[in-house]
Amino acid sequence: MDSSDFLVIGGGLAGLTFALNVADHGKVIVLSKGLADTSASDRAQGGIASVVSAEDSFDEHEKDTQRAGAGLCRPEIVRMCIEAGPDCIQHLVDLGVPFSRKEQVGDWDLGKEGGHSKRRVLHAGDFTGHEIMAALTKAASAHPNIRMLQDRIAVNLIEEDGVCRGAYALDSSHNTMGTFLGRCTVLATGGAGKVYVYTSNPDMATGDGMAMAYRAGAEMSNMEFVQFHPTCLYHPRAKNFLLSEALRGEGGKLRLADGSEFLRTYDSRGSLATRDIVARAIDFELKKRGDDYVLLDMTHLDASFVTQRFANIHKRCLSYGLDMTTTPLPVVPAAHYFCGGVRTDHRGRSSLPGLYAIGETANTGLHGANRLASNSLLEAVVFGRAAARDAIHWRDQAPAFSSPPPPWDSGEAVDSDEMVVVSQNWDEIRRFMWNYVGIVRSDKRFERALRRIEFMREEIHDYYWNFLLTSDLIELRNIALVAEMVVLAAGARTESRGLHYNLNRPQLSADGPSDSVVKRGSAVRFDPLAQEINYPWS
Numbered sequence: 442m443d444s445s446d447f448l449v450i451g452g453g454l455a456g457l458t459f460a461l462n463v464a465d466h467g468k469v470i471v472l473s474k475g476l477a478d479t480s481a482s483d484r485a486q487g488g489i490a491s492v493v494s495a496e497d498s499f500d501e502h503e504k505d506t507q508r509a510g511a512g513l514c515r516p517e518i519v520r521m522c523i524e525a526g527p528d529c530i531q532h533l534v535d536l537g538v539p540f541s542r543k544e545q546v547g548d549w550d551l552g553k554e555g556g557h558s559k560r561r562v563l564h565a566g567d568f569t570g571h572e573i574m575a576a577l578t579k580a581a582s583a584h585p586n587i588r589m590l591q592d593r594i595a596v597n598l599i600e601e602d603g604v605c606r607g608a609y610a611l612d613s614s615h616n617t618m619g620t621f622l623g624r625c626t627v628l629a630t631g632g633a634g635k636v637y638v639y640t641s642n643p644d645m646a647t648g649d650g651m652a653m654a655y656r657a658g659a660e661m662s663n664m665e666f667v668q669f670h671p672t673c674l675y676h677p678r679a680k681n682f683l684l685s686e687a688l689r690g691e692g693g694k695l696r697l698a699d700g701s702e703f704l705r706t707y708d709s710r711g712s713l714a715t716r717d718i719v720a721r722a723i724d725f726e727l728k729k730r731g732d733d734y735v736l737l738d739m740t741h742l743d744a745s746f747v748t749q750r751f752a753n754i755h756k757r758c759l760s761y762g763l764d765m766t767t768t769p770l771p772v773v774p775a776a777h778y779f780c781g782g783v784r785t786d787h788r789g790r791s792s793l794p795g796l797y798a799i800g801e802t803a804n805t806g807l808h809g810a811n812r813l814a815s816n817s818l819l820e821a822v823v824f825g826r827a828a829a830r831d832a833i834h835w836r837d838q839a840p841a842f843s844s845p846p847p848p849w850d851s852g853e854a855v856d857s858d859e860m861v862v863v864s865q866n867w868d869e870i871r872r873f874m875w876n877y878v879g880i881v882r883s884d885k886r887f888e889r890a891l892r893r894i895e896f897m898r899e900e901i902h903d904y905y906w907n908f909l910l911t912s913d914l915i916e917l918r919n920i921a922l923v924a925e926m927v928v929l930a931a932g933a934r935t936e937s938r939g940l941h942y943n944l945n946r947p948q949l950s951a952d953g954p955s956d957s958v959v960k961r962g963s964a965v966r967f968d969p970l971a972q973e974i975n976y977p978w979s
């Protein structure tokens with residue numbers, strides 16, 4: 442058994458920001474499934490949005506965020522994140538992140554992405570996430586109070602008398618189960634793109650934190666709002682390699698196979714409309730024409746600018762035989778970002794005392810019904826720091842526990858040679874989620890998806906109890922549960938809003954915006970946008 446003051450599950454941007462900001466106050470353990478460079482944070486190409494130039498203002502950033510979020514953003518959270526932006530950027534710069542600057546003048550070289558009315562995306566070439574993670578990993582590894590454990594996949598939270606005490610986690614390289622106690626436990630496991638067959642996300646994005654929080658009884662909100670990135674490379678070997686929206690920010694155009702531009706018929710912002718609009722327009726055109734992909738065209742831009750600014754993307758495309766300076770790139774949408782998650786307040790508190798959620802795992806209210814591009818790295822840093830400030834106090838107020846928790850019980854579980862069942866279920870869930878609960882949805886499709894997911898969850902449950910746990914089985918159980926939450930919330934919402942588009946209910950609800958809330962043992966309910974969460978001890 443390992444004890445700590447702060448148990449952090451997830452070693453991406455949010456988790457390491459939290460760890461670094463509490464480490465001077467106690468012992469920190471960070472559990473992660475793999476190396477930092479396999480996290481979603483590491484893959485972020487675009488950058489981090491913040492108001493750092495005289496041409497921009499907090500009001501403009503706020504307006505853009507709210508417009509993208511289609512009425513579901515919490516205004517005070519939007520303001521809090523945007524105002525904290527410049528300080529967060531300085532925090533990252535102090536840690537050594539080399540954001541790109543303009544060559545002659547030395548000002549920040551700011552990028553633009555869909556839905557932003559101003560240039561405000563700080564980037565480090567097109568390797569932003571990688572540079573940020575390299576700086577944070579270096580700082581965390583050097584801190585004497587931070588212990589980073591890899592190849593650990595958390596299975597279940599430990600909860601006693603309504604308070605979170607830590608988690609059980611599998612050591613996947615030795616196949617042993619460990620008990621990790623924390624005075625505060627933080628879920629920072631990223632998103633759940635692997636619920637869908639086509640996704641820009643890394644393999645580890647299986648919604649582990651979301652599923653664990655739900656099983657422990659925490660409230661989950663707005664799970665139906667899944668963002669599909671419009672431009673992933675369509676190539677058999679590319680595994681949905683993301684082509685950053687920054688390409689369109691620098692003048693890239695989306696075209697149909699015949700070369701025509703089509704987005705202005707959907708939105709006056711054309712290729713730089715928000716992602717919900719662009720992804721839906723592409724989906725509509727592909728289905729109407731029977732085409733497999735649309736084209737992202739950079740060939741009209743200066744080739745040396747393109748190869749310098751997008752060195753990573755250019756190199757990767759060349760490895761597939763595509764030179765983006767001379768050839769338009771074939772692209773399709775893919776699942777990219779969960780706007781919903783563990784419902785939290787402005788301090789990252791979940792509804793389960795002692796449990797925090799930050800980064801993509803959380804639903805803070807910043808993104809509403811559709812995230813504005815590059816606001817997520819900002820949210821990860823703002824909430825990593827806000828949750829750290831709160832957790833330092835919580836650690837001293839949290840009730841003491843009388844006895845150690847029971848060790849993990851693997852019962853009569855035996856080894857299985859039937860991994861075919863696990864992989865069949867993986868494929869099936871991800872495919873029907875794509876077809877039934879994807880970019881365009883309908884009531885009938887929700888019914889079909891729900892029937893299938895209920896059946897599969899039963900099958901997984903039987904499997905789970907009979908066989909020794911493997912990381913594939915743990916992840917399958919998690920994607921199935923997250924899929925069920927998405928289907929339930931999507932089926933209950935009686936409107937189309939932001940990323941959630943139901944053919945049978947294409948209008949906004951006359952009742953105004955509300956959060957969908959799913960909680961273990963209760964039916965889906967709709968609440969006013971979330972408020973502060975107060976625990977009995979604080």
Ligand code: SIN
Binds near residue numbers: 684685778813814815
């Ligand atoms: C991109 O570079 O297009 C992705 C950035 C984001 O999702 O915010």
